[in-house]
Each structure stands twice: as structure tokens, then as C-alpha cells.
Amino acid sequence: MNKMSFKDSVITAKQFSAVDMTTGKTIWFSRLRSPQHLYPLTEKDYCEAIKYAVQHGIDQMPILSVSTKDFPYCDFDCKDCLACPSRRWAIEDQHIKYPIIPIDKYKKILREISAYSSRRGFNKVRFEVCGEGNPDLYKHRIEMLEYANQECNMGLVYVSTGSHISDELLECLVNNVAFIRISFPGIGTDAYKTYSNQKSKNKDFSYDDAIHLLDKLCNARAKAGREDTLLIGTRTCIRPLNAGHYDEFIHTIANIGVDVFQGVKVLIPNFESVKNENISQKEVEELINLRELAYSYGLKDFQLPNNLNTVYKNRAMVERDKPTRCWSSLISPPLYGTNLMCCVLWDRITDFNYHYGIMEGEENELESLMHGESAKFIMKNCPRNCTECPSLKDNGFMESLWRVLKFQENLDNVKFITHY
Numbered sequence: 001m002n003k004m005s006f007k008d009s010v011i012t013a014k015q016f017s018a019v020d021m022t023t024g025k026t027i028w029f030s031r032l033r034s035p036q037h038l039y040p041l042t043e044k045d046y047c048e049a050i051k052y053a054v055q056h057g058i059d060q061m062p063i064l065s066v067s068t069k070d071f072p073y074c075d076f077d078c079k080d081c082l083a084c085p086s087r088r089w090a091i092e093d094q095h096i097k098y099p100i101i102p103i104d105k106y107k108k109i110l111r112e113i114s115a116y117s118s119r120r121g122f123n124k125v126r127f128e129v130c131g132e133g134n135p136d137l138y139k140h141r142i143e144m145l146e147y148a149n150q151e152c153n154m155g156l157v158y159v160s161t162g163s164h165i166s167d168e169l170l171e172c173l174v175n176n177v178a179f180i181r182i183s184f185p186g187i188g189t190d191a192y193k194t195y196s197n198q199k200s201k202n203k204d205f206s207y208d209d210a211i212h213l214l215d216k217l218c219n220a221r222a223k224a225g226r227e228d229t230l231l232i233g234t235r236t237c238i239r240p241l242n243a244g245h246y247d248e249f250i251h252t253i254a255n256i257g258v259d260v261f262q263g264v265k266v267l268i269p270n271f272e273s274v275k276n277e278n279i280s281q282k283e284v285e286e287l288i289n290l291r292e293l294a295y296s297y298g299l300k301d302f303q304l305p306n307n308l309n310t311v312y313k314n315r316a317m318v319e320r321d322k323p324t325r326c327w328s329s330l331i332s333p334p335l336y337g338t339n340l341m342c343c344v345l346w347d348r349i350t351d352f353n354y355h356y357g358i359m360e361g362e363e364n365e366l367e368s369l370m371h372g373e374s375a376k377f378i379m380k381n382c383p384r385n386c387t388e389c390p391s392l393k394d395n396g397f398m399e400s401l402w403r404v405l406k407f408q409e410n411l412d413n414v415k416f417i418t419h420y
């Protein structure tokens with residue numbers, strides 16, 4: 001039998017369980033699967049981190065994942081761009097000292113993050129370059145990615161429209177990154193043009209250009225011999241003008257060799273104002289049909305939101321949803337410029353109370369940032385004072401495991417098993 005590739009082993013896993021090896025009993029299991037959300041990490045890494053927290057203290061957990069907002073300028077002007085309010089706060093109001101991180105400082109920060117986790121036994125921090133702008137435009141991107149991968153052993157995720165991926169950057173991505181996700185503001189020529197709302201003086205980046213880019217990426221991946229490890233995916237918001245174009249899109253990208261698709265809902269800070277905007281029944285049916293068809297076309301993962309009816313997502317959190325602590329702020333704090341913070345929510349980004357502090361790139365500085373006064377404030381107030389949450393599922397998943405593991409007599413006998 002052929003050995004399963006790393007990529008397939010992560011993408012096709014169905015369930016995780018914690019087993020007490022002395023009795024053979026399953027003490028906890030989870031069917032929650034979001035492989036694209038975690039890749040190249042898996043739920044198992046999160047389970048091990050929770051076990052570490054039970055053994056060594058919650059505030060001693062390694063950082064597993066960081067998403068970085070290091071370039072807050074964009075050549076697109078998308079409808080409902082979620083980055084706009086925080087960008088204004090960060091740049092125009094000058095609240096963030098380094099909205100673009102100088103490369104020498106950046107390298108030191110990357111090294112410090114990986115060293116902090118490595119001291120806690122975790123050696124492959126997921127580092128996601130995304131959001132707030134077009135990451136292709138950061139002029140030291142190649143140097144930054146090569147350093148993060150080759151010197152810090154990070155599992156890199158790169159999220160972009162790809163409108164400014166040069167041949168050199170493409171080469172670097174294919175050789176250093178674990179997951180490349182190309183975002184489509186719309187599906188189909190007109191939807192792409194309308195929703196991306198580009199205002200450049202030069203020729204706009206088109207839907208066809210984005211498809212061509214995916215083709216180039218998949219060919220370069222084959223040439224680099226990385227088909228077993230480099231995941232290539234696409235992401236779009238489910239919107240009315242996409243209707244009627246999904247089937248052809250999924251067929252096309254699967255033929256090219258793209259692995260995964262993620263459809264998400266549009267997010268804006270004020271859900272109440274848009275709660276009645278609905279997706280047509282025809283579009284919903286098209287997407288539901290693709291839930292099966294996408295795999296027959298050749299995709300490895302096709303992910304949609306649960307409730308397809310509304311255009312916008314409501315992430316309001318009621319009291320009963322709240323886990324007893326915000327795990328994600330401990331193990332996946334985002335970086336905005338050089339500010340390390342508890343989560344990507346707009347009102348958390350713009351409130352310094354919810355920042356761990358500013359990273360300078362000094363050796364061991366995370367030991368004090370992750371255990372200082374701000375960290376204590378975050379731990380005390382989140383999720384208690386949170387009214388909406390982007391990490392609801394992650395927090396619930398980790399909380400449920402924590403509650404089981406803390407009553408185990410001997411954690412050395414607990415092993416986490418992946419089921420296919």
C-alpha cells in the first residue's frame with residue numbers, strides 16, 4: 001500500500017481522540033475538522049499544547065500559530081474590506097509604530113517567537129502572512145519568508161489575491177511555504193471586477209489572471225517536487241454575483257491541481273445593519289450540490305459555512321457559548337506591525353488593553369510579554385468581556401479537552417490518535 005502523503009494525512013483525517021493507553025479507553029474525542037484553518041498543524045498539535053498546559057501551567061503554553069498583519073496597504077478596494085477600520089486606526093491615527101516592519105527587526109521577532117515555543121517543546125510555529133493589505137507588496141517579502149522557513153523552521157501560510165506575485169516571489173513561495181491560499185473577491189469575471197473594486201491606473205488584475213496564477217503555482221509546485229507537502233487553495237466570500245459560476249470555477253481549479261476551497265461569509269463589525277441580506281435559493285442549491293461534486297472533480301477539501309442563507313456572518317457570542325478562558329489568545333496571538341495582541345477582532349485590535357505589548361525582537365522578551373500585566377488583564381477579561389468571537393470553535397474545542405485532561409491521574413499515559 002502506498003504511504004499517505006503528509007498533505008493527505010492532514011486533509012483527510014476525520015476524527016481525533018484522546019486514549020488512556022493503560023485501559024485502552026477513549027476519554028475524549030472530537031469530530032471538529034477544519035484542516036485548512038490549521039494546516040500545516042493539526043488538531044493533534046493543539047491537543048498536545050493543552051496537555052502541556054495541564055502539566056506545566058496554562059500561562060506556560062507554547063505559541064502554536066501567529067497571523068501577521070505586516071503590510072496595511074492594498075491595490076484592491078474590496079466591498080466590505082474588514083481591514084479598513086483598523087488600518088485607519090493604525091496608520092492615519094498613527095497608533096501602530098511599525099505598520100510595515102523593518103526587515104532586521106522582523107527577523108529578530110520571528111526568531112524570538114520560534115525560540116519561545118521551542119523552549120516549550122514545540123518546534124514548528126504556524127506563521128500566517130495575511131490580511132490588512134496585499135502581502136505581495138512588502139519589499140522584503142522573499143527575505144522574510146526564507147528566514148522564517150529556513151532559520152526558524154516555521155510552517156508558513158501565505159494568503160493573498162496574488163495580484164503582485166512576481167516570478168521571484170512565486171519561486172520563493174513554492175519552495176518555502178506550506179500553504180498558499182489565493183483569495184478571490186468574486187467568482188466569475190464580473191463578480192471579481194465588481195467586488196475587488198480596483199482603482200489602479202494600470203490594468204486591473206482580473207479573474208482570468210487569478211486563474212492563470214493558480215496554474216503557474218501548481219506547475220511550479222510539481223517542478224519543485226513539493227506536491228506531497230505544499231497545499232494550494234482558494235477562498236472566497238459567498239456573494240450574490242458569484243451565483244451560477246461556482247461549478248465551473250471548482251471544476252477549473254480542480255483540473256489545474258488546486259487542493260482545497262473555502263467559502264466564507266462576509267464579515268463586518270455591525271451585523272445588525274445587514275442581517276436581512278440573503279443568498280438566493282439558487283445559489284444555495286448550487287453550493288450544496290458542490291459539497292459532493294467538488295470531490296469528484298478532484299478537490300481534497302471543500303469547505304462552506306453552516307448556514308448558507310444569509311450573506312453576512314453573525315459572530316455574536318451569548319453567555320452560554322463562552323468557554324471559561326480564551327485559549328486562542330494564548331496559543332495564537334496575532335501580530336499587527338510589531339504589536340502582539342489577543343485576537344483579530346476589530347475592537348480588540350484598537351484597544352491597547354488587549355495588546356500583550358510591542359515586540360522589539362529582543363531575546364526572551366516573550367517571557368515577560370506573555371506573563372506581564374497585560375497578559376493578566378487579557379486572561380481575566382477574555383472571554384468574560386467579549387461579545388463576539390472569531391475563535392469560538394477553537395476555544396470550545398480546547399476547553400472541552402482541558403476539562404477532561406485535568407482530571408486524569410497520569411497524563412503520560414494519554415495519547416492522541418488520528419482516525420481516518
Ligand code: SF4
Nearest residue numbers: 074076077078081133
Ligand atoms: S484584498 Fe483584502 S485587504 Fe485588500 S481590499 Fe480586498 S479585502 Fe481588503
Ligand code: SF4
Nearest residue numbers: 326343382383386389
Ligand atoms: S473575542 Fe475574546 S474570547 Fe474570542 S478570541 Fe478574541 S479575546 Fe478571545
